[in-house]
Amino acid sequence: MTSVGHSLAGLSLYFIFNRKLSLLKEWKNVLFFLILANLPDLDFLPGIVSGDLNRYHHGASHSIGFCLLVGVIAAGIYKLRKNAPFINPVRNARKPVRENKISNWVKYGFISFCLCFSHILIDLFGRDTCPPYGEKLFWPFSNKYFIASFTPFGEVDHTSLMTIVLNPCNYVVVLKEIIVFIPILLGIFIFIKVKNKKCT
Numbered sequence: 001m002t003s004v005g006h007s008l009a010g011l012s013l014y015f016i017f018n019r020k021l022s023l024l025k026e027w028k029n030v031l032f033f034l035i036l037a038n039l040p041d042l043d044f045l046p047g048i049v050s051g052d053l054n055r056y057h058h059g060a061s062h063s064i065g066f067c068l069l070v071g072v073i074a075a076g077i078y079k080l081r082k083n084a085p086f087i088n089p090v091r092n093a094r095k096p097v098r099e100n101k102i103s104n105w106v107k108y109g110f111i112s113f114c115l116c117f118s119h120i121l122i123d124l125f126g127r128d129t130c131p132p133y134g135e136k137l138f139w140p141f142s143n144k145y146f147i148a149s150f151t152p153f154g155e156v157d158h159t160s161l162m163t164i165v166l167n168p169c170n171y172v173v174v175l176k177e178i179i180v181f182i183p184i185l186l187g188i189f190i191f192i193k194v195k196n197k198k199c200t
């Protein structure tokens, strides 16, 4: 899967969790969601350094353990920040401010976990023709690799940075991701817009 599909999924989660539709005004929050939705692919970095792009791909960073770690770190960062939070998860106006503050760091960690985990789930549906097939979904509890039996998006050529850009097969994967994720994104956008209107 490419960063296009992951970013569209991250944007969908942004609308679900933040319920704000003004992307430009909220660009910092949007950027935060996009980075976390793509974070597991940071495993390409040691591959770039070693000269073998795929070497560490779909390892520990594509696992539930990594997502939990990101969630815990994000919650910790939120809790340590005494002033205005960088991101403001949905507040419950009926609850006292102090209670809101306590629960917000949990929400912050949960949202961060969900963003990372969306990446892992989506990658399960990408074709993988090089062993080991799939990703270490349940690491560190299991080292077994998992992949969905239905992989409609095809395989992304990660042989090198050049092939990522130049291989036409990668553009087909991007096109499939757009076809699948844009309608989902628009559906969520319209749903939130209607819901927001009803609340005002």
Ligand SMILES: [Zn+2]
Binding pocket: 040, 041, 062, 119, 123
């Ligand atoms: Zn990935």
